[in-house]
Amino acid sequence: xARELMATPEVPxxxxxxxxxxxxxxxxxxxxxxxxxxxxLRPGELVALLGASGSGKTTLLRIxxxxxxxxxxxxxxxxxxxxxxxxxxxxxxLRVVDNVALGLPRGEARAADLLAEVGLADRARAxxxxxxxxxxxxxxxxxxxxxxxxxxxxDEPFGALDALTRLRMHALVRQLWMRHRPTILLVxxxxxxxxxxADRVLVLVEGRIASELAVPSxxxxxxxxxxxxxxxxxxxxxxxxxxxxxx
Amino acid sequence: MTLEVGALVQLATRRPARPxxxxxxxxxxRALAPLVLLAIWAIGSTSGLIPVRYFPSLWSVGATTLAxxxxxxxxxxxxxxxxxxATGLGLGIGVGGGLALVAGLxxxxxxxxxxxxxxxxxxPALALVPMFVVWFGIGETAKVAMIAFATAFPxxxxxxxxxxxxxxxLIEAARTLELSRWQLIRRVVxxxxxxxxxxxxxxxxxxxxxxxxxxxxxxxxxxIGAMMQNAEDFLRTDIIVVGLVLYALLGLAxxxxxxxxxxxxxxWRES
Numbered sequence: 001x002a003r004e005l006m007a008t009p010e011v012p013x014x015x016x017x018x019x020x021x022x023x024x025x026x027x028x029x030x031x032x033x034x035x036x037x038x039x040x041l042r043p044g045e046l047v048a049l050l051g052a053s054g055s056g057k058t059t060l061l062r063i064x065x066x067x068x069x070x071x072x073x074x075x076x077x078x079x080x081x082x083x084x085x086x087x088x089x090x091x092x093x094l095r096v097v098d099n100v101a102l103g104l105p106r107g108e109a110r111a112a113d114l115l116a117e118v119g120l121a122d123r124a125r126a127x128x129x130x131x132x133x134x135x136x137x138x139x140x141x142x143x144x145x146x147x148x149x150x151x152x153x154x155d156e157p158f159g160a161l162d163a164l165t166r167l168r169m170h171a172l173v174r175q176l177w178m179r180h181r182p183t184i185l186l187v188x189x190x191x192x193x194x195x196x197x198a199d200r201v202l203v204l205v206e207g208r209i210a211s212e213l214a215v216p217s218x219x220x221x222x223x224x225x226x227x228x229x230x231x232x233x234x235x236x237x238x239x240x241x242x243x244x245x246x247x
Numbered sequence: 248m249t250l251e252v253g254a255l256v257q258l259a260t261r262r263p264a265r266p267x268x269x270x271x272x273x274x275x276x277r278a279l280a281p282l283v284l285l286a287i288w289a290i291g292s293t294s295g296l297i298p299v300r301y302f303p304s305l306w307s308v309g310a311t312t313l314a315x316x317x318x319x320x321x322x323x324x325x326x327x328x329x330x331x332x333a334t335g336l337g338l339g340i341g342v343g344g345g346l347a348l349v350a351g352l353x354x355x356x357x358x359x360x361x362x363x364x365x366x367x368x369x370x371p372a373l374a375l376v377p378m379f380v381v382w383f384g385i386g387e388t389a390k391v392a393m394i395a396f397a398t399a400f401p402x403x404x405x406x407x408x409x410x411x412x413x414x415x416x417l418i419e420a421a422r423t424l425e426l427s428r429w430q431l432i433r434r435v436v437x438x439x440x441x442x443x444x445x446x447x448x449x450x451x452x453x454x455x456x457x458x459x460x461x462x463x464x465x466x467x468x469x470x471i472g473a474m475m476q477n478a479e480d481f482l483r484t485d486i487i488v489v490g491l492v493l494y495a496l497l498g499l500a501x502x503x504x505x506x507x508x509x510x511x512x513x514x515w516r517e518s
Contacts, residue, residue, distance in 0.1 A: 065423050082423065089420035093438040093515045103424035127515045
């Protein structure tokens with residue numbers, strides 16, 4: 001079943017899944033990072049991928065984004081996909097609106113709409129340097145969404161933000177997700193973030209998806225909800241973090 | 248206390264067109280030392296402390312400048328020099344920039360062009376003047392070619408380094424946006440190399456004037472260097488000093504030009 005990953009990953013067939021991954025392997029200098037990942041994502045779901053640092057979550061995301069050519073296995077992803085990195089990666093010499101329009105030829109009007117959606121319509125003519133960390137990440141989100149992606153990959157996009165800004169970003173991501181309904185794969189090391197946002201949580205351990213947990217869909221979610229608390233503990237156990245370490 | 252905070256906020260939200268005003272006191276201070284030097288020169292010549300046989304007085308240099316302007320000699324020589332620098336620099340930027348693009352953007356170009364350029368750049372350009380005279384004669388061609396040769400290197404080296412130093416993460420992000428190779432170069436790689444290119448341009452301009460001075464004193468009938476060379480034959484130190492001042496002003500002007508280009512092209516990183 002395993003074969004070379006193609007430079008342009010396949011377009012989904014009629015399987016009903018947006019993303020299909022089977023037996024995905026990736027090594028760096030003979031050190032295996034991904035050791036046979038299987039993954040399926042349905043249209044419009046928001047899935048969080050958790051894992052300790054070095055577990056290969058970012059590698060998996062980069063393969064799905066098509067910027068890691070060294071993997072083997074079977075990968076099917078939609079052609080229309082976008083990624084938001086931990087750093088905003090905006091081009092410092094383009095104004096905010098031009099950065100958003102970058103991914104869409106003649107997309108200035110749509111870029112302005114997306115900027116308004118992330119609440120930055122008034123910063124359209126600013127340089128990226130003039131934005132705060134949270135604002136820059138919102139622009140990066142707008143730049144990703146301007147292409148109307150079927151698959152949105154988020155690589156710890158809130159990792160560098162302060163706690164308050166992060167909470168606001170969670171609300172924004174939920175809003176954008178409800179409106180545009182892309183399939184989202186969110187890589188994070190923050191269990192609470194995963195439990196706040198995702199329908200489903202995948203835990204990556206030693207290069208494999210070790211477990212998959214459905215999150216009760218009631219919203220808004222409260223951290224004190226007993227069901228959420230039980231899930232949190234189960235996930236931490238799978239990540240091999242015990243209560244003493246968490247405190 | 249609240250008043251102070253309010254004032255601070257107002258300051259911080261002002262549009263950044265203000266700095267020029269804030270800089271002015273320092274600008275005046277910076278003009279002070281040159282003015283003092285001019286005064287020393289003027290007093291030194293009139294009091295006889297500086298013998299006018301060796302160094303002309305401020306007044307005679309001023310008068311000579313006026314005379315040279317009235318006779319049209321100054322303009323003629325200045326234009327001739329400017330023309331040489333413009334042509335040579337233009338060629339040097341074209342050749343150096345073109346080679347940097349080839350070497351920086353294609354693997355083959357990097358393997359073929361870069362070693363040659365890295366080897367040639369260690370040659371002191373002025374040591375090649377005799378060879379250029381043999382190859383191109385003693386006319387305009389040799390002078391322009393010499394300037395072009397000497398200025399191509401700083402442009403090449405800096406643009407090449409700027410292209411190679413492109414931010415890998417930005418390129419990766421641009422790739423995920425499905426930018427074509429040409430768009431990637433035009434919108435990501437080249438803007439990123441712009442600061443470096445401008446540093447190269449600043450060096451190139453300095454080099455251009457230096458080479459011009461040498462070339463014009465070897466064999467030329469027009470140009471600032473030729474004017475100074477002729478003056479030497481008649482011990483006209485006043486004309487020589489006029490030439491020196493002209494060279495200095497041209498150097499300052501080209502520096503100002505590059506700074507202007509920097510402000511325009513690098514507006515995104517000004518604070």
